[in-house]
Amino acid sequence: VNPTHDRSDGHNAAGPGYAGNARVPAAEPPIAVRWADDGTGVDIIDQTLLPEFERRVSLRNADDVVEAIRSLRVRGAPAIGIAAAMGLAVEMGRHVADRPATFTERLRRTTALLRAARPTATNLAWAVTRTAGVVSAVPDQAEAVRAMHEEATRILLEDRQMCRMIGENGLLLMPDNASLLTHCNAGALATGGIGTALAPVYLAAAAGRSVHVYASETRPLLQGSRLTAWELERAGIDVTLIADSVAAVLMAQGRIDLVIVGADRIAANGDVANKIGTYGLAVLASHHGVPFYVAAPTSTIDRATATGADIPIEVRDADEVRRGFGRLTAPANVAVFTPAFDVTPSALVTAIVTDRGILRPPYGPAIAALASVV
Amino acid sequence: VNPTHDRSDGHNAAGPGYAGNARVPAAEPPIAVRWADDGTGVDIIDQTLLPEFERRVSLRNADDVVEAIRSLRVRGAPAIGIAAAMGLAVEMGRHVADRPATFTERLRRTTALLRAARPTATNLAWAVTRTAGVVSAVPDQAEAVRAMHEEATRILLEDRQMCRMIGENGLLLMPDNASLLTHCNAGALATGGIGTALAPVYLAAAAGRSVHVYASETRPLLQGSRLTAWELERAGIDVTLIADSVAAVLMAQGRIDLVIVGADRIAANGDVANKIGTYGLAVLASHHGVPFYVAAPTSTIDRATATGADIPIEVRDADEVRRGFGRLTAPANVAVFTPAFDVTPSALVTAIVTDRGILRPPYGPAIAALASVV
Secondary structure, eight states: OOHHHHHTSSSSSOSSOOOOOOTTOOSSOHHHHHHESSSSSSEEEETTTTTTOEEEEEEOOOHHHHHHHHHHHSSHHHHHHHEEEEEHHHHHTTTTOOOOHHHHHHHHHHHHHHHOOOOSSSHHHHHHHHHHHTGGSSSHHHHHHHHHHHHHHHHHHHHHHHHHHHHHHTTTTTHHHHEEEEESOOEEEEEEEESSTHHHHHHHHHTTTEEEEEEEEOTTTTTTIIIIIIHHHHOEEEEEEEGGGHHHHHHHHHOOOOOOOOOOOTTTTEEEEEEEHHHHHHHHHHHHHEEEEEEEOOEEEEETSSSGGSSSOOBBOOOHHHTTTTTTTOOTTTTEOOBBEEEEOOOGGGGEEETTTTEEESSHHHHHHHHHHH | OOOOOTTTTTTSSOOOOOOOOTTTTTSSSOOOOEEEETSSSSSETTTTTTTTOEEEEEEEEEOOOOOOOHTTTSSSSHHHHHHHHEEEEEEEETTTTTTTHHHHHHHHHHHHHHHHHHOHHHHHHHHHHHHTTTGGGGGSSSHHHHHHHHHHHHHHHHHHHHHHHHHHHTTTTTTTTEEEEESSSOGGSSSSSSOOOTEEEEEEEETTTEEEEEEETTTTTTTTIIIIHHHHHTTEEEEEEOOOHHHHHHHTTTSSSSSOOOOEEEESOOOOEEEEHHHHHHHHHHTOOEEEEEEEOOGGEEOOOOGGGSSOOOOOOOOHHTTTTTTTSSSSTOEEEOEEEEOOOOGOEEEEEEEEEEEEEEHHHHHEEEEEEH
């Protein structure tokens, strides 16, 4: 099988369309995930090497994709969903000539493998299930593989469009000369497009509006300093890096107009799972009267999860804290508590910015209403 | 001049006296600062090398001491006060044969140099001024140098005693099976004795009481992971390391009975300057109904500073965040906001634990009353 890969169809740096603007950034946001040129691989920026090296790697099968997701070469809830969807299509393309029973069993196992690569983000399971779901409607295996490639491409293109819509909705919440704080990376590197939390920032800059971003470095893996600061600086947007513990001081000094973060999963009641540290920022924002916004595509809302208490929280390796920089920064065997995510109760969330509009409390009815119009 | 250095007089590891206890820790707390064996130098553990290497270095003049304070080889408000007091005596000992005018001028310049090594901690200026102050009462330069050595030794021994008293007072605030959170390092490595915030922990362990410490790693320089986790583990005390951003989750889960931190300066109204991140923890503690304690010797209270707004906050080099571990973890030239300290308003402080008792709000009168009994 050799699916058609039109370079205008999600495989290319279509970008957010800055051309012609007077304050055009120095460069466009990076492309976190796309098809490899020949269509038989998933091309990603290896985010573990940033900011020292900007290197693209091509993932050639599902095991490669799982390894890349687990090791955070590709990360961010939307981006790992896209990569996993593409990875499923790539893997099944390698086995298009298998006997039907073998093909079906491999599809089942690969779907399960990809879904389990990380437990917290809901987009991952959603994207893989959606991609696998197209198989039953087609007559043969070659068609099935082609349909999965097309579905993965649709997920990528929809994500790009969702990012833009989130950006346009989020822009409505940003004052002139906005100074905002974001945590972790919910930017272009986390999605197929211009990001979720950073989408309004890119659009504000593209519209010639002044905007300043404080990026918290986000220990232990420093996605704020390694990724957010990198992609914003690369795009010519004002960014100031802080250690995570500096956020409270900035708020007390009145230097933060709003906090905006992404989400890995949003429960039916509006509780938000996101990078560890998000909950603390929400409490600090509440204390200082700073609006706290969550930006995410509607695919991040998991109506099957009633509240944040039902969201599984991944715990990562202690050495990410003890030896995070290739150097021992703690006693070698000291106990470490290393949740990768935390849950912010919906009561601390001022609004949830989605591609389909801005949700306000009470979130239960707002999310239910969103579902009813799908 | 060759001052007498009685090894029982502050130059030795007298330790906190754990001997004979059933739950004796594996080792005693480390000695952060003491006289070099020959009395002509200041012997410190180079804390920039911990936890990889435990190496003692001998500082031989005031410039050495200033460099060691600036580069954080010796740190912690009490310990830098002691090191600077000793450094003044050592420096003047090298110039005991100078002409009187030269000696006096060198004393003035060295005092100013040492006082200016770091701007925020009040103990530094206090200890240097106190040590220089003994000179006017003695008839000749040799006597002056000897008197300064003795005064520096007194400061060390008093600090050791203050730590013990803070520990005993703090112990009154600790429930059985206490699980507490501390930030940065206010332990033995920060003082001449068993620490300030950690003093009650050492005494609880010595008394056979169960105690568990969560140590926040304290970006950017990781005093929590490199120093607090190291000294507690070395002493056989249960410690769990967390990234700074994990504290809020622990509090929400009810796993923190109390927060206890040190202080670099306490204003006359009870506002507390301490390591960056302290203020955020105080807000989080308040939100979760967790008591927030500050432990410090009375020498940390600066009655000449009316409120926290009057405390100068040192700003450190951006590369401590961008290249903190010898590796580039952010864009090389990205802007960074790097305050070394923050100010916690007294309204968020449940109690201040001093060597002379536990202060409770309102702190203005409590601090004034403390002064009146000196």
